[in-house]
Amino acid sequence: MKKYTSLCISPDEGMVAACSTDKFVRVWTLPFNREIIFDMNSNSVKQVFFSPDSKLVVGRSAENIIRIWDIKSKEELKLGDADLS
Numbered sequence: 001m002k003k004y005t006s007l008c009i010s011p012d013e014g015m016v017a018a019c020s021t022d023k024f025v026r027v028w029t030l031p032f033n034r035e036i037i038f039d040m041n042s043n044s045v046k047q048v049f050f051s052p053d054s055k056l057v058v059g060r061s062a063e064n065i066i067r068i069w070d071i072k073s074k075e076e077l078k079l080g081d082a083d084l085s
Contacts, residue, residue, distance in 0.1 A: 023039065026038075
């Protein structure tokens with residue numbers, strides 16, 4: 001059973017994103033509830049964020065790997081380590 005670890009509402013209030021222990025970031029558009037799934041390729045996703053313009057979604061894995069996707073194109077734009085220092 002998956003456990004949701006983070007939930008975020010986009011700044012434009014048009015989407016909700018969630019991540020869980022099943023390695024996926026999920027984005028739902030409102031009010032139509034279309035689901036878009038992004039694969040973190042990780043055992044567990046700890047945090048999810050939207051960019052200030054609501055065009056990008058960011059996921060952080062338990063291993064502190066960051067992935068950034070363009071929501072509209074579903075293209076991964078960046079992969080890297082989270083610098084938490």
